[in-house]
Amino acid sequence: MNRSKEPIMVTRPLLPEIDSYKDSLDSIWESKWLSNNGRKSQKLEVEVANYLGVNNVSLFNNGTIALLTAVQSLRLQGEVITTPFSFPATTHVLAWNGIQPVFCDICPETLTIDPKRIEELITARTSAILGVHVFGVPCYVEEIQKIADRHGLRVIYDGAHAFGTEIDGKPIGTFGDITMFSFHPTKLFHTGEGGALTFNDENLKDRINLLKNFGIKNQEEVILPGINGKMNELSAAMGLEVLPLVDAERQRRAEIRNLYCSRLENVPGVSIVKMPNGVKNSEQYFVIRISEKDFGSNRDHVFELLKERNIFPRKYFYPLISKYPCYSALSSARPEALPVATQIESEVLCLPFYGELPLEVISNICNVIIAACRKSQAGSKMTNREKVDVA
């Protein structure tokens, strides 16, 4: 079993050598400059732009404030069409901007917003589409852009999981009007806490940078109702240390993903969330779906079995955002209007996924899943509670 007895979580932050980070802190101490577009964050902005293959990057103190600012910077209002299958922040930033979220169902293959369902949700009040490249799987960016162009809408992407994703060699941050990235420690590339916006339109740069610094133009003029979204130098220093580690970590994760796939691919009722052809994987999560009908038991059963072994996968994204009490009364939040998302939320499971995950733990996880399937099929007359007891 899990011999170390240390709990196995779904991820673990990528950490640089402590001495290297300390050297970096020394230079901050010398500079006595801790925030407000310091040298470290200027350098990181350039390096992130290079890594992501984008022309414009603005760093933030976290991804949520970055997304909040993106919505402000485009002057969105009224209604925004978005996905219920995401982290709470995606929808909350709309509410914080006084915008009504309109939930659109997702595609069963990609788990991203379904472009075939968007147009029926557009009203005279719609100002934008907010898609999420969930688990690093790209949205149907071309179809979405066509819809947006037809109706004069803006497009924002929550790319929190998509750092390094590419579609046919095209960097993910180049699609839509603005893309948000999160640099929270659960994300592959992180700055302790942090985030960024990427965008093609050079003209947005001044407005975004003003908005993230209280709207302060100079010592005499404050020209916009801004917020404090600035990245500090300690975080930027972390980012400069972590960024060079990202490619090797992605390589290790790709190997772990292959291992998981080879063991789980043919388990009845288990399907693996995969990248479409031509997409470079960000390696942010490894996600499976457990279909009760073919597996014989359900996702929650597998979750409990792993938990008993001190292994903690996550049920991302359960519950759907549309089920939160603050949104559930919206007509677009009705489960009947979101049949695919409602099905998927009961099936998804994010398995532990990070470069240092020991091979025997991966093997244990797969064994538990495979055994759960066999047991369930052998004892299909048992109740779920009994199955947990037997396992």
Ligand SMILES: *Cc1c(COP(=O)(O)O)cnc(C)c1O
């Ligand atoms: C992590 C995450 C966010 C929030 O980013 P923070 O940097 O933690 O504020 C937003 N959306 C998604 C999909 C995320 O996973």
